[in-house]
Amino acid sequence: MKVIVDLTIIPIGVGVSLSRYVAACEEVLNRPGLKTALHANGTNVEGEWDDVFAAIKACHETVHGMGAPRIHTTVKLGTRTDRVQSLEDKVDSVVAKLG
Amino acid sequence: MKVIVDLTIIPIGVGVSLSRYVAACEEVLNRPGLKTALHANGTNVEGEWDDVFAAIKACHETVHGMGAPRIHTTVKLGTRTDRVQSLEDKVDSVVAKLG
Amino acid sequence: MKVIVDLTIIPIGVGVSLSRYVAACEEVLNRPGLKTALHANGTNVEGEWDDVFAAIKACHETVHGMGAPRIHTTVKLGTRTDRVQSLEDKVDSVVAKLG
């Protein structure tokens, strides 16, 4: 089952600057089988369900390993059985409808 | 790694009434090792990371199997290494601070 | 337009314990016209759109005023035109479908 995800990870208890942790997570997500796209409020990820969630778990482990005692993450995820859809397809389908 | 999750599942393409699908997902989540608490906008789940995400995957498979061609899910999740915390602990810690 | 919301507020840069800030926000939400229900991963709020979002804004102002330099909040929100639904109705409709 393929899944498209939007991932936002917030390390807690490490001060106000989080980009170092987000970048480390970004590097964890860049693994074979996953397609990723960083945006201002998170990272879009496309891949097989098990691969995507193994990467998110590895991201938590990495960020805890960097010293963050607590992590709050938000994941929006979509699956569909009617057709295959990529990250680009999702943007294109909206852009095509703009006036 | 233990995780506390808030799960909201939205089947798409099955009309406006979603409670039948949410109830089916609820039953999938009620498995050994997981603690769940239904609320007005989702379900809180507490358990080991792999168990929780296996249950969420099974929930998607079940809801697709009921005929939903598309599912949009939001997961808020928290992990911490500084101490063990339960669903009840999280509510209690806020209530204790109320004036 | 009535709205039902699930609100999770995460103050950033104030250490690992957040319950003091969440409790302060909870008290801001307890205002005439809003119904609230605290749960393990957030607070459900029911009310008129403008009242609910004025309260969420006041919550951010309060938590910044307590010293949090940065806040990350997640809001899940639902509106519907087909019928009026309360926080309790949403739980009841799922419970009624459980086997």
Add this chain to the structure above:
Amino acid sequence: MKVIVDLTIIPIGVGVSLSRYVAACEEVLNRPGLKTALHANGTNVEGEWDDVFAAIKACHETVHGMGAPRIHTTVKLGTRTDRVQSLEDKVDSVVAKLG
């Protein structure tokens, strides 16, 4: 108070294809004072709090007006008092930390 938002709107009860509604919302968000950036799982918006939430309300009104009886929306939002940050700043700060 400036806010940076990630907005995902899911119309319910209008079938499986949602891009027409998302595009209509996108056009509502394109108003003076707001900066927007569409991505695969939502739209990032930057602006003053009241302007941003007025636009999100207008988006719900527009999509209901197109015939959607129910809407589920997820908003991730950030405010900060320590410094001014733009959508581009948020991406740049992560990219600068990548190995």
